Amino acid sequence: MDFPTARSAVLDVLRGVRAIDLPRLLRWMRTTNDFDDFTLNNNDVVFRSIAEDLRHCLPIEAMLNSEHQAIEKMHQHPEPTVHVDAFLYDEDTIDSLCEEGEMSRYYCVTCGSHQTAPLEFISHSFSLMELKFLYQHVLPDLTGKVLVDVGSRLGAVLFGGCLYSSASQLHGVEMNADFCRLQEMIITKYHFADRVKVLHADICTQALLLQTADVVVMNNVFEYFLDRLEQTRAWEFISQNVRKKGSLLVTVPSLEESLSSLQIGIQLSQWAEELQVDYDVYLEKDVDKEALEQIHLYKIL
Numbered sequence: 001m002d003f004p005t006a007r008s009a010v011l012d013v014l015r016g017v018r019a020i021d022l023p024r025l026l027r028w029m030r031t032t033n034d035f036d037d038f039t040l041n042n043n044d045v046v047f048r049s050i051a052e053d054l055r056h057c058l059p060i061e062a063m064l065n066s067e068h069q070a071i072e073k074m075h076q077h078p079e080p081t082v083h084v085d086a087f088l089y090d091e092d093t094i095d096s097l098c099e100e101g102e103m104s105r106y107y108c109v110t111c112g113s114h115q116t117a118p119l120e121f122i123s124h125s126f127s128l129m130e131l132k133f134l135y136q137h138v139l140p141d142l143t144g145k146v147l148v149d150v151g152s153r154l155g156a157v158l159f160g161g162c163l164y165s166s167a168s169q170l171h172g173v174e175m176n177a178d179f180c181r182l183q184e185m186i187i188t189k190y191h192f193a194d195r196v197k198v199l200h201a202d203i204c205t206q207a208l209l210l211q212t213a214d215v216v217v218m219n220n221v222f223e224y225f226l227d228r229l230e231q232t233r234a235w236e237f238i239s240q241n242v243r244k245k246g247s248l249l250v251t252v253p254s255l256e257e258s259l260s261s262l263q264i265g266i267q268l269s270q271w272a273e274e275l276q277v278d279y280d281v282y283l284e285k286d287v288d289k290e291a292l293e294q295i296h297l298y299k300i301l
C-alpha cells in the first residue's frame with residue numbers, strides 16, 4: 001500500500017468508529033507502545049546516530065573550555081564527580097568505555113590503594129529514556145504547538161521532540177556559541193530545519209518567545225552555569241514571561257527546589273499549578289525511576 005492509500009485507509013477507520021469510542025481510540029493511538037515496531041525503532045536509530053556524531057566532536061566529558069563558569073563550579077563540588085552526558089553516552093556505551101579503561105565509575109579513596117568508591121555522575125542533557133518519558137507520557141499531544149527549550153546545549157530536547165512528538169516548532173535558546181554550532185550541524189545533516197530553530201542568546205533577551213510558547217522546558221538550566229545573582233535574575237525573567245494561560249512548564253528539578261536557595265519573590269501558587277505525572281508507566285527493572293521523578297510538570301495559571 002502506498003502512503004496516500006494507507007493514509008486514507010486510516011482515516012476511513014477513524015470515520016467508521018462509533019462516536020462514543022473515538023476519544024478512547026485516539027487516546028490509545030497517542031499513548032500506546034503497539035506502534036513501536038513501526039515507528040520508534042527507526043527514530044531510536046536516528047537518535048543514536050545523532051549522539052554518535054556529537055560524540056566525535058566533543059571531549060569525553062562533553063564540556064567545553066568556553067564554559068568557564070560551569071568548569072569553575074564543578075571544581076567547587078564537594079563529591080568527586082564526572083560529567084557524563086546521558087544523551088551522548090547510554091549505559092551500554094559507558095560500560096564499554098569502562099571496560100576499555102577510558103572511563104571509570106569509581107575513584108580511589110586512598111591514593112595507590114584498591115579501596116574505591118562510586119563517583120557521582122552529572123549529566124547536562126536528558127537521556128533517551130527521559131526524553132521518551134517526557135514526550136510520550138508527560139506531555140500531551142503537541143500537534144501544532146510551539147516548544148521552547150531553555151538552554152538547549154546539544155539539542156537533545158529539540159531532536160527528541162522532532163523524533164518523538166508532533167510539535168510543529170521546537171526552539172532552542174543557548175548562550176554558548178560552540179554548542180549552538182553543534183546543534184546547527186545536526187539540524188542541517190538530519191534535515192530538521194523546518195521544525196527546529198536554535199538561537200544563540202541569553203534567555204533573558206527572549207521575552208516574546210517565552211510569552212508565545214505552549215511548552216517551556218527547563219532541565220537544570222541555571223544552577224551549574226550562572227552565579228546566584230544571575231540565577232535570581234533569570235528566574236525572575238522566566239516567571240514574568242512564561243505567562244501564557246494554560247501553557248506547560250517542564251522543570252528538572254521541581255520549581256520549589258530550584259527557587260528555594262535563591263532570594264526570590266516569586267509567588268508560585270499564583271503563577272503555576274503542578275500537574276500529576278505517572279512515574280510508574282514503565283514496568284522494566286532497568287528504568288532509572290529516580291531520574292524520571294526529577295521531571296516536574298506545571299500548568300501556567
Ligand SMILES: C[S@@+](CC[C@H](N)C(=O)[O-])C[C@H]1O[C@@H](n2cnc3c(N)ncnc32)[C@H](O)[C@@H]1O
Nearest residue numbers: 124125126151153156174175202203219221225
Ligand atoms: C543542563 S543544560 C540543559 C541541556 C538540555 N536542555 C537538555 O535537557 O538536554 C543547561 C544549558 O543551559 C545553558 N544556559 C544556562 N543559562 C542560560 C541562559 N541564561 N540563556 C541561555 N542558555 C543558558 C547552558 O549553557 C547549558 O548548555
